[in-house]
Amino acid sequence: MDSGRWRCPAAEGPVRARLRLPGSKSITNRALVLAALSDSPSLLRGPLRARDTSLAVAALRVLGCSISESGTDLAVCPPPDDSGSVAPLTVDVGNAGTVMRFLPAVAAVLSAAPVAFDGDPRARERPVGALLGALRTLGVPIDDDGRGALPFTVHGPGSVRGGAVTLDASGSSQLVSGLLLAAPRFDRGVEVRHEGPPVPSLPHIEMTLRMLHGAGAEVSADGSPRPSLWRVRAGRLRLGDFTVEPDLSNAGPFLAAALVTGGAVTVLDWPADSLQASAGILDVLTRMGAVCTPGPDGLTVTGSGVINGIEADLRDIPELCLPLTSAAALASGPSVFTGVGHTRAQETDRLAAITKEINALGGDVTELPDGLSVRPRPLHASPGQAFESYDDHRMVMAAAVLGLATGGIEVPNVATVGKTFPDFTALWSSMVRGESGT
Template sequence: MTDPLPWLAPHRDTPFVGEVLVPGSKSLTNRVLILAALGDGPSVITRPLGSRDTNLMAAALTTLGATIERDGMTWTVTPARSTGADPVTVDCGLAGTVMRFVPLLAALGDAPVTFDGDEHARVRPMATTIATLRSLGVEVDDGGRGALPFTVHGSGRVPGGTVEVDASASSQFVSALLLVGARFEQGLDLRHTGGTLPSMPHIEMTVAELRRRGVRVDTDEPARWVVHPGTIDALDVEIEPDLSNAGVFIAGALVTGGEVRIRSWPRDTDQAGDAWRDIVPAFGGTVTPDGADLVFAAGPELTGVELDLHDVGELTPVIAAMAALATTPSRLTGVAHLRGHETDRLAALVTEINRLGGDAEELEDGLLIRPRPLHGDTFRTYDDHRMAHAAVVLGLRVPDLLVENVVTTIKTYPNFAPVWERLMTAPAKV
């Protein structure tokens, strides 16, 4: 198949002023789908994100026997009553939540389930998931690769109990176990044994969703979670807007000296993207609540920042793009784990910013970015949606910037490219 031609990113000489309602949260949608498939009855999900990652998750759960009926903005999920024993295959694409969450679910069934994905997915670290499954007594055949593809041979039951895991590379290893722990015969006593745990908001989101469904989760000790065995209640929910995806529009406003209203920003949320409330003032901008919305506005200049992004690493590419357009240097730290994401995001950001004439340097756990005048070129995305977001932010201030495979944004935001083009080419508001 021929690769799509590079996409000319919209360039803007005037402030972007607008409003945006972003689609539902990918992180929340995929967690809710897993819990609905494990529930004690049907659950209705309103405003779920319909993107590549969530469609892959829905397809995976259907493969494992769940039923998902879609009717416009609502999905009704009915748990599987019997999975059968015939071998099946799950396509993970590039979705970390599918390749790390669903194998634990497959372990509860009787069928051999093979997991595979895109070419880039086969280099993502999966050894921890595979080792964890084996420590639970689950047979896994990975050919010694510690990566996709691998096959989980479920026996219909998982004893559970105490599990130790080093999740310093990804919080998804913890969330994967927490989501299914209540269905283990002895529940789950999970202990993180590695270094600093990244992306804690995602774990907090997982725990909150479990508790909403009647699952008892004790978190009395740091880096330890005790999930008591029992049923997972069916629950009808509405999905919050994806605040990480809101970040690209917020950045668009700040780098052009403009203002954007993000509609229906949740007052109380576990999403990592809620950190934009603090990140924007660090860049010299302002954040103003207005009813159910938040209004983000640029300050007199876009100043450089020093930020520890350990808990919100997924925001790093867009923040790095803003830093490359700032007036003073920026240091972004706490994100060494980004080397194991869809691509090595630290190396990729340094390579692509410097390709445009920038001055970015990879640190042991982050990036040092010194602003310089940038020029147009092709910005490679490495099939990573967050890299594409970084590219389009840079394109607003850098003429003739071409984005390789902007379509990769469908991973978490359907129709992102046409939405971005329509908003960013609209006449400036007076």
């Protein structure tokens, strides 16, 4: 992909498309971890190939795993039992939250060597201190010079005591998943209790538990309807032959395109029983005016040409906040999105970034303590006007949605979308041109 500027294509009419999207990043990186911790080799079918997953593969190879490509699949062999090297190791997390938060516990159980973690400058600002504190409580020596952030070093003895731990996971659900995924290899398993403001993206913790259960772990959660206590017993894992679902968060901008243009977009292979928060995605789209129709080959979302303003808590689907904000800026009435205050600490401060860029087009977006208020106004882009990406893949997707109705938008450093979707701009442009039928 060209790392320079990308001119977002404007839609000349309703888009009509049938799309097959790449695999889920969240599922791919969880599956990689479970495969690395399994007792036998695993095969991942249809994993995502993007920067975040490449960083996870590289990190697991550093820890002794053998990972090889087999067509579009990945074959993963856990480290041999005699891989007891004590030479210091280094893991580059880039700006991947899943690598930064999933791999420290894995390093503690797979490596007797010190493992140094570091990454991109922005990654050093993302919350990880609660996880490091929890790992110390569970028996893992960690050196972070008291910062609670990257860089840090895990001095894993090759085993972890485990047990009960309490932490504040309001900064990211990955702080909990990072403990649960490795817990079957802890001597006593783990009991993780959250205390603090609500945990965002709870469906991602449910994803973790379901994938652990599918790999043979004994898991439970307490605190319905929003659990705050999770248990994983010590035991053996066997992921085996595992198929990765399409990434439904990456489907968000394409489905928003149907809403914005009054068109119809079919996402092929949309899972009937998804590990992801599909119900929350479809609920918000329906409330904004779309018709969502499941079929034998996937899900079709159809727009009427009218976008409803809504009030919605996006706590469980925060990755859709930016493309939905773009759609809301083109709606027939105001919208308020809440539950996304934690996204200030993601690849960029997403609430500040989207507010600045939409308002530069003449929009009226206001930051709230926990979200955004969006009042639709006529938008206009000067020829070649930049919509900054802030090194955030979701900002590229938000720009694409706005560009459908606001010609002239250009995104600098568009290659940042390769974090989770390297072919995004090509597939988007094909959709707008009516060339994306499958």
